[in-house]
Amino acid sequence: MFYSLGKYILLLRLSFKKPEKFSVYWAEVMREMVSVGIGSLGIISIISVFIGAATTIQVAFQLNSPLVPLSIAGKIARDSTILEFSPTISALVLAGRVGSSIASQIGTMRVTEQIDALEIMGVNAPGYLISPKIIAGMTMVPILVTISILLGITGGYIACLASGDISPADYLMGVTDGFDGLTIKVALVKAVAFGFIIASVCAYQGFYTSGGALEVGQSATQGVVYSCVMILFADLVITRLML
Structure with a gap:
């Protein structure tokens, strides 16, 4: 366990060494940001709207009492x-979509000796392959979480219009009543941490892949599982520290 942690920390240190050519790294960062952000926008949007709608309906059902104002829902x-819901569920979805892609991409490069070729040419392979993915994850996941929050609240409003369990006016009153900006800060801190976890853990699993196609698949699976566990652990720690 400590040996693996040491390799993980060493890989992160190598990933953030001074780049040989900044323009090449910048182009990779932009490409990864498009892949993570634009590529994940559709699935995050769909999930957020439905989760927001379902949450609102379930809260309205549980608070079905004349003593409780409907705006509380x-x-x-x-x-x-x-x-x-938005930070954690979005991160778990991204771990499956983005994390598996990162692990399988780097794992394939490892087993086909492309990483060895980069190192022979004097290229810092961890920096070229991993740091753009980490930067993109830490940048785009907060943006996706912000969009998810807006769409989740919109989904709740749509549920009010469709079901009639709560009037839209009561729902909007509850949404705007007693808003605390700390909740947004907590969500964004979680998003940055989750983006780092997804990219770094899955990249680590892919970078140290050995074998063939079967091992690449196993590395992708392990990357998703480990990153999901670490996301849930980080969620608990950040919630306890900030709230």
Whole structure:
């Protein structure tokens, strides 16, 4: 375990060494940002709208009491979406989509000896292959989480219009009532941490792949599983420290 942690830290140190040619690294960062951000926007949008709608309906069902104002449902749905559903569920989805792609891409380069060729040519392979992915993850995941929060709240509003369990006016009153900016800060800190975890853990699994196609698939699976576990652990730690 400590040996693997040491290799992980060493790989991160090598990844952020001074680049040989900044323009090449910058182009890779832009390409990875497009891949992570634009490529994941569709699935994040669909999931966010449906989760926001389902959360609002379930909260309305649980608070079906004449003693509880219906606007509370909007407040609970808002805070749940901002603090937990959008950052964590989006990160778990991205771990499956982006993380597996990172691990399989780097793993394939390892088993086909492309990484060895880069190192023979004097290129810092971890820096060229991994640091753009980490930077893109830490940059684009917060943007995707912000979009997810907005769409989740919009999904709750659509659910109010469609179901009639809560009037849209009551829902909007709850959404805007007692808003605390700290919840947004917590969500963004989680998003940055989750983006780093997804990119670095999956890149580590891919970089140290050995064997053939079967091992590449195993590395991708392990990368997704380990990053999901670490996302949940980081979620707990950040929530405890900031709230």
